[in-house]
Amino acid sequence: MSSHSSSPEPSYIEYQGKYKGIFAWILSTDHKRIGMLYLYSIMTFFIIGAVLGLLMKFELIAPGKTVMEPQTYNAFFTLHGILMIFAVVIPGLPAVFGNFLLPIMIGAKDVAFPRLNLFSWYVYVLGIILVVISQFAGEGPPDTGWTFYAPYSFRTAGNMLPAVLGAFVLGFSSILTGLNFIVTMHRMRAPGMGWFKMPLFPWTLYGTAWIQLLATPVVGVTLLMVVAERTLNIGFFDPSLGGDPILYQHLFWIYSHPAVYIMILPAMGAISEIIPTFSRKSIFGYKFMVASTLAIAFVGYFVWGHHMFTSGMSGTALYTFSILTFLVAIPSAIKVFNWISTMHKGSIDMQTPFYWAMAFIFVFMVGGFTGLVLGSLAANVHLHNTHFVVAHFHFIVFGGTGFAFFAAMHYWFPKIYGRMYDTRWANTGLILFFIGFITLYMPMFYLGYMGMPRRYYDYDEVFHGGNIISSMGAWVLIAGVAVIIINLFRSAKHGPKAVADPWGGKTLEWTVPSPPPVENFEEIPTVTKGPYDYSQD
Amino acid sequence: MYSTTGIEASNFVSSFDTAFFSVIGISILLLVGITVLMLYFVFKYNRKKNKVAEHIEGNTKLEIIWTIIPTLLALGMFYFGWAGWHPMKNPPKDGITITTIARMWNFSYLYENGKQSAELVVPVGMPVKLKLISVDVLHSVFIPAFRVKEDIIPGREKIMWFIPQKAGVYDLYCAEYCGLQHSYMSSDLRAIPQEEFDKWYTDTTALASTVDESVPGAAGFVIMKTQGCNACHSSDGSKIIGPSYLGLWGKQHIVVRDGQDVLVTVDSAYIRKSIYEPNAEIVKGYQKGLMQSYDKVISEDDISKIIDYLKTLEE
Ligand SMILES: [Cu+2]
Ligand SMILES: [Cu+2]
Numbered sequence: 104m105s106s107h108s109s110s111p112e113p114s115y116i117e118y119q120g121k122y123k124g125i126f127a128w129i130l131s132t133d134h135k136r137i138g139m140l141y142l143y144s145i146m147t148f149f150i151i152g153a154v155l156g157l158l159m160k161f162e163l164i165a166p167g168k169t170v171m172e173p174q175t176y177n178a179f180f181t182l183h184g185i186l187m188i189f190a191v192v193i194p195g196l197p198a199v200f201g202n203f204l205l206p207i208m209i210g211a212k213d214v215a216f217p218r219l220n221l222f223s224w225y226v227y228v229l230g231i232i233l234v235v236i237s238q239f240a241g242e243g244p245p246d247t248g249w250t251f252y253a254p255y256s257f258r259t260a261g262n263m264l265p266a267v268l269g270a271f272v273l274g275f276s277s278i279l280t281g282l283n284f285i286v287t288m289h290r291m292r293a294p295g296m297g298w299f300k301m302p303l304f305p306w307t308l309y310g311t312a313w314i315q316l317l318a319t320p321v322v323g324v325t326l327l328m329v330v331a332e333r334t335l336n337i338g339f340f341d342p343s344l345g346g347d348p349i350l351y352q353h354l355f356w357i358y359s360h361p362a363v364y365i366m367i368l369p370a371m372g373a374i375s376e377i378i379p380t381f382s383r384k385s386i387f388g389y390k391f392m393v394a395s396t397l398a399i400a401f402v403g404y405f406v407w408g409h410h411m412f413t414s415g416m417s418g419t420a421l422y423t424f425s426i427l428t429f430l431v432a433i434p435s436a437i438k439v440f441n442w443i444s445t446m447h448k449g450s451i452d453m454q455t456p457f458y459w460a461m462a463f464i465f466v467f468m469v470g471g472f473t474g475l476v477l478g479s480l481a482a483n484v485h486l487h488n489t490h491f492v493v494a495h496f497h498f499i500v501f502g503g504t505g506f507a508f509f510a511a512m513h514y515w516f517p518k519i520y521g522r523m524y525d526t527r528w529a530n531t532g533l534i535l536f537f538i539g540f541i542t543l544y545m546p547m548f549y550l551g552y553m554g555m556p557r558r559y560y561d562y563d564e565v566f567h568g569g570n571i572i573s574s575m576g577a578w579v580l581i582a583g584v585a586v587i588i589i590n591l592f593r594s595a596k597h598g599p600k601a602v603a604d605p606w607g608g609k610t611l612e613w614t615v616p617s618p619p620p621v622e623n624f625e626e627i628p629t630v631t632k633g634p635y636d637y638s639q640d
Numbered sequence: 641m642y643s644t645t646g647i648e649a650s651n652f653v654s655s656f657d658t659a660f661f662s663v664i665g666i667s668i669l670l671l672v673g674i675t676v677l678m679l680y681f682v683f684k685y686n687r688k689k690n691k692v693a694e695h696i697e698g699n700t701k702l703e704i705i706w707t708i709i710p711t712l713l714a715l716g717m718f719y720f721g722w723a724g725w726h727p728m729k730n731p732p733k734d735g736i737t738i739t740t741i742a743r744m745w746n747f748s749y750l751y752e753n754g755k756q757s758a759e760l761v762v763p764v765g766m767p768v769k770l771k772l773i774s775v776d777v778l779h780s781v782f783i784p785a786f787r788v789k790e791d792i793i794p795g796r797e798k799i800m801w802f803i804p805q806k807a808g809v810y811d812l813y814c815a816e817y818c819g820l821q822h823s824y825m826s827s828d829l830r831a832i833p834q835e836e837f838d839k840w841y842t843d844t845t846a847l848a849s850t851v852d853e854s855v856p857g858a859a860g861f862v863i864m865k866t867q868g869c870n871a872c873h874s875s876d877g878s879k880i881i882g883p884s885y886l887g888l889w890g891k892q893h894i895v896v897r898d899g900q901d902v903l904v905t906v907d908s909a910y911i912r913k914s915i916y917e918p919n920a921e922i923v924k925g926y927q928k929g930l931m932q933s934y935d936k937v938i939s940e941d942d943i944s945k946i947i948d949y950l951k952t953l954e955e
Contacts, residue, residue, distance in 0.1 A: 246819070248817050252816075255818060258819075258927075258929045342796075343794075348793055348795075349796075382693060384695070385697050387697070388703050390698075391703045413790055414791050415798055421725075422722050425718055426715075429714035429718045432710070432714060433711055436710045437703070437706060437707060441703075443677055443681065444699075444702070446681040446685060447681050447696075448685060448693060450687045451682055451685050451686050452687045453682070453686065468674060472671060475667060475714070475717060476660060478718075479663050479720065480722050480725035481652075481656050481660075481728075481787075482656060483721070484652075484725060484787065484789050485784070486660075487789060487815070488782070554782070554785075556815040556823075557815075558817040558823075559822070560823045563811065637695065
C-alpha cells in the first residue's frame with residue numbers, strides 16, 4: 104500500500120472509478136455502494152407493498168365490495184406478502200446496514216468476497232424479476248397467499264411456479280450474503296478485536312447469517328419437489344396424486360419460521376447499538392446479549408410446528424412445539440431487560456433514533472406477548488388463522504423489524520450521507536407512524552379474538568367497527584411513512600453537513616469520516632477496548 | 641355427565657378463557673410495568689438532569705433472576721394452554737357423529753341416518769363429533785363462539801368434537817384460505833334442545849316440505865343451493881368460476897376431452913357426466929380441477945330434478 108497522501112481520500116459517494124453515472128453504482132463492488140443499492144431497491148418494494156396494503160384496507164373498511172373484486176383482493180394479499188417478506192424484510196437490515204456497516208464496524212476495508220457481494224444483489228434483482236413475471240405472464244397473478252399452501256396452489260390458474268421460484272432465488276441471494284458475512288467476521292476482524300470485543304450488531308448478523316445458510320436450502324428442496332410434482336406428476340403434496348399437504352406445511356415452516364428470526368435478530372442488533380450510544384453507557388450484560396442472540400438463532404429452528412397446531416399433528420409433537428415456543432421467548436425477554444437496564448443510570452440524550460428505539464421496545468413487546476398467547480395450545484385453536492395472527496406478526500415483522508429499520512436509518516443516516524436530517528420533521532414522522540401503526544393493528548387483535556378469519560375479502564357486520572378503525576389507522580401510518588421518507592430524501596441532498604461522530608458513539612464506524620472514504624480506514628485500527636466503553640468519558 | 645346448565649356456548653369456552661386470560665393477564669402486567677419503567681428511566685436519567693452516566697457493565701445475579709422468573713412464568717402459561725387443549729384431542733365414545741364435507745366453497749353435513757343438511761344442526765348437551773372430509777383443497781372448520789377450529793385435509797379423515805351448551809344460532813366459518821370465495825364459505829350452526837333435535841333428525845321429509853312441487857324445477861334449485869353449486873354457477877348468465885346455468889340446456893358448445901376439442905350438446909347424459917365426472921370433459925375457457933365429483937353425494941333422482949331446473953333456464 105502506498106504511504107499517506109496529503110489530501111484526504113474521496114468518500115465512497117464522490118469516488119470516480121472506471122464507470123460513470125449509474126454504472127458506477129450497479130457495477131461497484133464497494134460494500135457501501137452495494138448497501139445503498141439494496142436500500143433503494145428495498146425502499147421501492149416497501150412502498151409498493153405498503154400501497155397494496157393500503158388498498159386492501161380500503162376494501163375492508165366496509166362489508167361487501169368496496170373498491171375491488173375478490174380475485175383482485177386475493178392477488179393483492181399474495182403479492183403484498185411475497186414482496187414484504189421476501190423482498191423487503193428478509194434482506195432488510197442485513198443487506199442494507201449489514202453491507203454498509205459490518206466491515207467498518209469490525210475494522211475491515213470490505214467484505215471477504217466483494218464480487219460475490221455484488222452478485223448477490225443481482226440475484227436479488229433476478230428474484231424480483233421472477234416475481235414480476237409471475238404477476239403478468241400466463242393466466243393471471245398468483246392468489247394463494249405468500250404461504251403457497253398445497254394443494255390449492257397446484258389447482259389455481261395463477262402463475263405459481265415463477266412466484267415460488269422467485270421466492271427461492273431471493274432466498275438464495277440471502278444465502279450468499281450470509282456466507283459472505285460469516286467469512287468476513289471470521290477472517291477480517293481488526294487486530295485486537297476478539298469475538299467478545301465485536302459490537303452487537305455484527306453479532307446478530309452472524310447469528311442471522313447462519314440461519315440463512317442452513318434454513319434457506321429447505322426452500323430450494325421444496326421448490327424442486329413442487330416442480331417434480333407439477334411436471335412429472337410425482338405425488339409429494341397433492342393428495343390427488345397420493346401426496347400429503349401437511350408435508351408441504353412442514354417444509355414451508357421449517358424455513359419460514361427461522362426466517363422470522365432472520366428478520367428480527369438484526370433489528371435487535373441495531374437497537375443494541377442505539378441504546379448505549381444515547382445513554383452514553385455500556386450495554387448492560389454484553390455477554391448475555393451475545394448468548395441470547397445465539398440462543399434465539401438455535402432454538403428458532405425447532406418451533407416451526409406452532410404454525411400448524413390445528414393441522415393435525417400428533418399430540419406429543421404439538422406440546423413439544425408449544426413448550427419450545429414459550430422457551431424461545433426467554434432470550435428475547437433477556438434482551439428487553441438488558442436494554443432497559445442500559446438506560447438505568449445513563450445520561451440519556453433524547454434524539455430521534457432513541458425515540459425509535461423506545462417505540463421499537465414497546466411494539467416488540469406487544470408482538471412478543473401476543474406470540475405467547477398464540478403459543479398456548481388452547482388459545483391457539485381459537486385464534487389461529489384469524490386477524491389476531493395478522494396483528495401479531497405485523498407487530499413483530501413491521502413493528503419489530505420496521506421500527507428498527509427506521510431507527511437504524513435515523514441513527515446511521517449522518518454516517519451514510521454525511522448530512523443531517525431535519526429532526527423536527529423526523530419526530531413528526533415518527534409520531535404519525537406510531538399512532539397509525541397502533542390504530543391499524545391493535546383492533547385486529549380484537550377482531551381476531553371475536554373470530555374474524557384472515558384472508559377474508561368480506562365479513563359479517565359484527566366485524567365492521569374494528570375494521571373501520573383499523574383502516575383509518577392505515578391512512579395515518581402512510582402519512583407517517585411519507586413524512587419520514589420525504590424528510591430523509593431532502594436531507595440526503597440538502598441537510599447540513601454531519602461530523603464523523605454526531606452522536607458520541609464508540610463503535611468503529613464513528614471513527615471514520617462521514618461519509619466514509621472508499622477504503623474505510625486509512626490505516627486498519629488496532630482494537631484495545633470493548634465496543635461500548637464509556638468509562639473514560 | 642354433560643351439564644346443560646352451563647351458560648357458555650360450548651364446553652371449550654372456559655378452557656380457552658383460562659389459557660387466553662392467564663397469558664394476556666401476565667402479559668399486560670409485564671408490558672405496562674416494563675414500559676413505565678422505561679419511561680421513568682428516560683425521564684430520570686435524561687441528559688439534562690443527569691450529565692454523567694455511571695459505568696456499569698452488567699450484573700450476573702440479575703441476569704439469572706430475569707432468566708429464571710420468565711422461564712417459570714412461561715412454563716405456567718404452557719401448562720394452562722396444554723390442559724385446556726388436551727380434552728379437545730380426546731373425543732368421548734358417545735355422542736353423535738356428523739360427516740362434514742367441505743368443498744370449494746361450502747360445507748354440507750351428512751347425518752348417520754342419511755339426512756343431509758346445509759346447516760349444522762346439533763342437540764344441546766350432547767357431544768357432537770364432526771368427521772371432517774375435504775374433496776378438494778384445505779379448509780378449516782371454525783366456530784368462534786365454541787372456541788374450536790380444526791383444519792380439513794383432503795385425503796385424511798379427522799375428528800373434531802365439542803358439546804354445545806346453549807341453544808342458539810352460531811357462525812361457522814372456513815378459516816383456511818381456499819380461493820376466490822373463501823370469505824363466503826360459511827354456514828349456520830343451530831344448537832337446539834334434544835327433543836327438538838330428535839324431531840328434526842327423524843323428519844326426512846323436511847327438505848321436501850319446503851319445496852313447492854307445483855313450481856317446475858323448484859326441487860332442483862333447492863338441491864343445488866344445499867350442495868353449494870351456486871358458489872360457482874350463476875343462473876343469470878354471469879360467469880363466476882364455472883359457466884352460468886342460463887341457456888345451458890340444449891345448447892351446443894365445445895369441451896376439451898383428453899386434450900381434444902369436441903362439440904357436444906347439453907343433454908341429460910352430459911349433465912349427469914358433468915356432475916359425476918366433472919373433470920373428464922372441461923368446458924372450453926374454464927379450468928380443470930375446480931369442480932369435484934358429486935358421485936354418491938347427489939343421487940340419480942336428484943340429478944333429474946336438477947335437469948328440470950336447468951330446463952326452466954332454457955333460452
Ligand atoms: Cu413461527
Ligand atoms: Cu374453505
